[in-house]
Amino acid sequence: MITEGTLLVHCSANQALRCAPIAERPGAGLVISPFQRDEAGLLATAAYLLRQRHFEAPLLLDAARYAGPARLPASAPFNPRWLRRQRELGVPVLTDSGYVDSGDEPGLAGILHRAAVLPDTIAVLPLHPIWLQDRLHRTVLTGHIRAAGGPVALVLEASRDPFALPGVVEGLLAVLGCGVPTLLLRCDVSALGALCHGAAAAAVGTVAGLRHLTPRPAPQSGPVARGFRPAAPSAVFAPALSYRRINAISRARRRHPDPGLFGCACTVCDGRDVDWMAELDDREREVPAFEHSIRVLQDLRDELLRSADTAPASWTAHCTDAVYRSRELGWDPAPMLRHWQRHQSPGATVTRLTA
Numbered sequence: 001m002i003t004e005g006t007l008l009v010h011c012s013a014n015q016a017l018r019c020a021p022i023a024e025r026p027g028a029g030l031v032i033s034p035f036q037r038d039e040a041g042l043l044a045t046a047a048y049l050l051r052q053r054h055f056e057a058p059l060l061l062d063a064a065r066y067a068g069p070a071r072l073p074a075s076a077p078f079n080p081r082w083l084r085r086q087r088e089l090g091v092p093v094l095t096d097s098g099y100v101d102s103g104d105e106p107g108l109a110g111i112l113h114r115a116a117v118l119p120d121t122i123a124v125l126p127l128h129p130i131w132l133q134d135r136l137h138r139t140v141l142t143g144h145i146r147a148a149g150g151p152v153a154l155v156l157e158a159s160r161d162p163f164a165l166p167g168v169v170e171g172l173l174a175v176l177g178c179g180v181p182t183l184l185l186r187c188d189v190s191a192l193g194a195l196c197h198g199a200a201a202a203a204v205g206t207v208a209g210l211r212h213l214t215p216r217p218a219p220q221s222g223p224v225a226r227g228f229r230p231a232a233p234s235a236v237f238a239p240a241l242s243y244r245r246i247n248a249i250s251r252a253r254r255r256h257p258d259p260g261l262f263g264c265a266c267t268v269c270d271g272r273d274v275d276w277m278a279e280l281d282d283r284e285r286e287v288p289a290f291e292h293s294i295r296v297l298q299d300l301r302d303e304l305l306r307s308a309d310t311a312p313a314s315w316t317a318h319c320t321d322a323v324y325r326s327r328e329l330g331w332d333p334a335p336m337l338r339h340w341q342r343h344q345s346p347g348a349t350v351t352r353l354t355a
């Protein structure tokens, strides 16, 4: 059962056992995507978590067939076995949707209408960002969501933060205004903005690749793509309300030594300055970086959602403060802060999830 305002941890199956304890607290939960496209491995991990480890927080399984070089298009049929296995495990049922490209209105409508005839099923909508950015696309999107009337889970494509793109915040608020329970998967700090404006649940990815849907590389970029190295881990820096490279946080601390700004009381940092992780190499940093980030975002969620009435205004105030703090530290503020700041009025009313 997902309660309103749930902040989920979005991890891959090989991280699930480590993430389970982080996701077991009130208002939290877990979304798991396959590791290296291994759906059977994902289902086995979920079965272990539920039946042997007795994981009790909300658990969602994301087939992620919309991602990667071999992603499926929105017109691809759902796999009945995938839907059935989720029901057998007793988890909310997410469709294994393909990717909805910029011009694919039939694909979009197909996912929504095929999901609407299934009992208690959440339609996963992996969207090209134009569906939220462009006014005409947005009208088509919200029209189909309203007509289908069932819960949706959005996944937004962008090479970096989709909420940095103009119009994406407006588009999300329009979807939240459709009156259907809305989840947001593969997100970063903007998950909190979505929750403050009435999303039923939003998921923060453990690694950069799970904090948005990475566009498929262009065919001519093959050799470049093969040489691609994962980005050095970033961590949430709460005063700037954004993910920052740990080395950048270290440099900022040396320039502006202020224990009140850099000290972190989360269970991972335990009062140390947040850039203590700079002493570790990139591989060792990854786990504490995401544990710290999720803990900090969970505490922020608790603070922001203390009252649903004041949450949108409280989120705006946090964004305004983060812009100021970022500048003070010599950084460009995260672009999404400006987009969220423009939306001060209370947003959509929270719509109850039935799944």
Ligand SMILES: [Zn+2]
Pocket: 264, 265, 266, 267, 268, 269, 270, 274, 292, 293, 296
């Ligand atoms: Zn910390």
